[in-house]
Amino acid sequence: MSDYSDRPWLALYPEGLSAEVPDVPFTTVADFAVDAMKRWADLPAFENMGTTLSFAEVDRLSAQFAVYLREVAGLREGERVVLVMPNVLQFPIALFGAIRAGLIPVNANPLYTDVELRGVFMEATPAAVVVLENFTHVVGRAMPGTSVRVVIETQVGDLLALPKRAAVELALRLGKKIPAHTVDSPVPFRQALRMGAGGQVPRVSAGRDDVALLQFTGGTSGVPKAVMLTHGNLLANQAQLSTPGSIPLNHGEEVVLTALPLYHIFCFTVNCLALFGMGALNVLVTNPRDIRALVRTIARSRPSVMMLVSTLASALLDNDRFRSLSFDALKVSIAGGMSVRDVVASRWLEVTGRQLLEGYGLTEASPVVALNPLWGQGRTGTIGLPLQSTEVRIVDAHDGAPVPL
Template sequence: MAENQYRPWQNSYPSDVPAEVDTCVFNSLLDMYEFSCEKYPDRVAFISMGHSVTYRELNERVRSFAAFLENDFQVKKGDRIALMLPNVIQYPVALFGALLAGMVVVNVNPLYTPSELVHQLRDSGARIIVVISNFAHTLQKALLEISLDRIIVTNMGDECGAFRGSLVNIAVKYFKRLVPRFSLPNSVSYKTVLSIGSGCPYTRPLVSREDLAFLQYTGGTTGTAKGAMLTHHNILANVEQSLGMYGPVLQEGDEYVVTAIPLYHVFALTINLMVFFRLGGTSLLIADPRRIKSLVRELHSFNPTCLTGVNTLFGALIDNQEFCSMHLSRLRLVIGGGTSVQKGVEQRWFTNTGLHILEGYGLTECSPLVAVCPHNISEYNGTIGIPVPSTEVIIRGDDGSVITEPGVPGELEVKGPQVMKGYFGRDVATRDTFDGDYLKTGDIACWANDRGFLKIVERKKDMILVSGFNVYPTEIEDVISLHPNVAEVAAIGVPSQHSGEVVKVFIVRKNKALTAEMVKTLCQKHLTKYKVPKYIEFIDKMPKTNVGKILRKELRAMELQRIGINPDKDGKQVFRNK
């Protein structure tokens, strides 16, 4: 069967979801931005820390920001600008302002170490940065190794109004002590940028679909972080593809989305920011989603129509009694991404909310959305759904063949208008990532059934090899997450003289009554013997990314550093109950 003829997922689209979408509705992100600002001027665009801005008010700030970049910084089309900001209104202002000036945006995690920041600034060639004062001390240290032409510094409360903003800035700096001392002598304040820019002329650059919009860096999980070159068309295409799947349950001009995932992460960048901006939606920006009690209070007053998140966020919310007693009357769409949604979390979520978490799958290199569970699913199915419109996928075996039989694992490959141009400045890495027109994802997947639903088995690097058998951590984690006293779980492989590797799990408990033997009994009931964890460790907190993904690689590194020997030589299980 020819590769381009195997498309079983097209028969699984709901009747209101098209197999193909028009990915050229707009010529650039500038067009899309201006369209929404003109169509929804009086709609609230963003809410942050109790302060809101309408599309009209946002546009005034964005154009001032763009005019300042053009006139004072004298930027040219294609220049890079780094944004080192959390979820505050300053982020969309700076992002759209930079795009309107024809610049390429380089998103930076504010939690980066100085060395990580140096690498990204140096690799991307960014000469301008916008940084939140809370992390300006990191930039100061990075400047010992790299130079920048211009620096814009903003404070948490700069978009909260004059009086309230001053109170927020005072509280953040002096009472909460969240702004370490820093010195950036040649910097300019965000407020000064808007003030000067408001009096400068703005000249719209000529920007086309194929121009770069973002250098979106991968997390460096497979080595040195690389910048995925995402064009205006890549992002615009993924917006239309997302609307093809989600559009039937969304309403233009009447969407209220909770943005707890950082906007500098590609998931929130495309789904929360771009898709809902395209619809004239209102986005509630959450700067620190780890403060669950505060988040729940904001959810109650906001009453969202859509909530996006990762497994850990959904788990934390469903463990909160106030959230479980809340009636979110408008909520109609819940999207899970970033990492697999565990079965136990999804079941508890559905029991309490009556809504399924529509798990999706994507990666930075695909802008990011590749597949998603359709809006009409009636039960949790443990899959990532079906490819979004205008997307081709194949599963390729180790021998190079294309796999069409359900249940047979292979590497997932993707082709579509959302796929990146390549990695910036890395021709060899780009060539190695492509198989002809298809992007090799590095993820092991299989067809879950003959209707085109996909199941991610595991990332290649996370597979555990026990006596020659592939063991996939997510399968073990799904089983253990079913226990009501398990808050979070992660499985890794640890060295073994007899079997190469054995399974070890780390568990954060809800109740200390949970024992290792209880976990083993549960696993023995649902898993083949070689998949049952040999080592079980209870810990207080999981290492996570800023988005909430559990970092298995840190657990592996911690384990290897700690044991220093082969665990089998120890002759006993490692139960470190805390």
């Protein structure tokens, strides 16, 4: 009976891919992110609703937000900041700003009820919240009696180009999609950026073993719990995903359809860290349920990488225009968050010419553990191969004995 110590899956690695991931030359996620911002400064980093931020702009804006959080809002190193936003340009700015300030981001699903969000507040004990105004009313109901001292409120159009910003905000208000709230004088996001302009990003003392992120589990087997992920955890997983030979992508050239939410740990690590570090452009999809708008985004951006869930892939395949698109730019399609049904996988391959690849992960692993090979033919219905520097064993649920391979 195998004890898995010889890691037999290594025999299936492509030539040139080592068993162990190389040492990461960074101490913190902030070091890693700033290096990417400087290295790819002139390239586009994030795009949303027709507005693009370059890596240099992400650098500047996240630095301003970091200064605001520490020097103006008065937050102390190690305090927590809850992010309550869908995929908008403000998300990476708030995320990287918090990390650069030595604070600990806490990802929260913006669709949480006030009871669920209060649970996050009570467990994570945050000092601040950054929230999209559509959800400020939920924050207002959740925060009484909690540790929250500062609420920064952002509008969907805050970082969009002016004509688009005005149009989006007018549509939201005419559609009455901004509920009234009870939060006392939240700080406007754009004002926070202005107040942090010209300041010096504070020096922080965090190390690899310090907590970088509080990520709540999905709660599929009970109440969601906050997982403490260190800088070392996140840096290692992004390195496993971006090591040359592990993924057939070109640094500084890829366009990524980011339809999975950035507050989900899979998209957080893969898109916001690994692909960001590779100099890729993340095309942020705020509302993936709007299939017609999503198809227009795909047609315009011609992504080389698509991050989806099985249900979204199925909805796209049912759209006539999607099926008529050219997918010659597409290199990799990855489905995260849930297993892919065979019928969806076969239809995806037929329409796009690319396999819809699956993997396995869990929040505690930062999260990716295994992934179908991106360099060859994957197998639908399987989780693929463990990543570099990963030890895996399959055990009998009854007695814990390793299952033979």
